[in-house]
Amino acid sequence: MPRPAARCSVPLATARQLDGYAYAELAESAHVAAAVLAEECALAISYNGLNQAVMMVTPQDLEDFVIGFSLSSGLIDSVDDIHDLQLHGEGATRHAEVQIASRAFWALKRQRRQLAGNSGCGLCGVEALEQALPSLAALPGDALPPADHLVGLRERITAAQTLARHSGAVHAALFVDADGAIVLCREDIGRHNALDKLIGALPGAGRAPTAGFVAVTSRCSLELIHKAVRARIATLVCLSAPTALTVQWARAHNLNLIHLPHHSAPRVYSPAPSHS
Helix, strand or coil, rough: CCCCCCCCHHHHHHHHCCCCEEECCCCCCCECCCCCCCCCCCCCEECEEEEEEEEEEEECCCCCCCCHHHCCCCCCHHHHHHHEEEEEEEECEEEEEEECCHHHHHHHHHHHHHHHCCECEEHHHHHHHHCCCCCCCCCCCHHHHHHHCCCCCCHHHHHHHHHHHEEEEEEEEEEEEEECCEEEEEECCCCCHHHHHHHHHHHCCCCCCCCEEEECCCCCCCCHHHHHHHHCCEEEEECCCCCHHHHHHHCCCCCEECCCCCCCCCCEEEEECCCC
């Protein structure tokens, strides 16, 4: 698939202010200073001319995001299903036009027809449950990463987060290779978006999802488990504790799930520990 240059220049009126945004401290001294803030924009995504989603995202690595979103949402089976991807717009509104294979497009339209009924509270009925708790193919299972690859990982992640270092307010998803080195980092205001960007970046970087592990700085929600399994990621490391349901799903789908606490040893929740 050709990888066109993203046309996402930001006009001066909406560009990130290099000197930051002014604020006044709520204190007796009323000190006035400035801070650089995280950017975000609305990105509309269409497939073969059919509008599919509008996402609030950080306007970096948008092509990676669209590819990863398409894969992790089950809209395509492989990056080869994407025949073309064009990015348009600037400032607060962007548009991604994606051309996908006919087979993938027919599957997308069938899914939309199945989910057409909705109510004021969102999608309802069996279809909504299938979206929240989808049927996924289990992973083959893989060895856990060496323990020394997790040593100092929090600090290395902090050093790799370029956007967070300047503005804060963003999550990160990172790929750690078989030697324990962080080789890819993608950041976004949305934790799902950050993982989607990383998933989308892996093929272009020539990285197999099983040739290392993925670390996320955010809470490990069930949706992140879904995305990891769909992307065939072998191991997911999270800096925040997982929920009970995420552990159950990780175990059921042979996804290695590791929590990296602040001040104690890494905790392997999946696979389940033996009690011998």
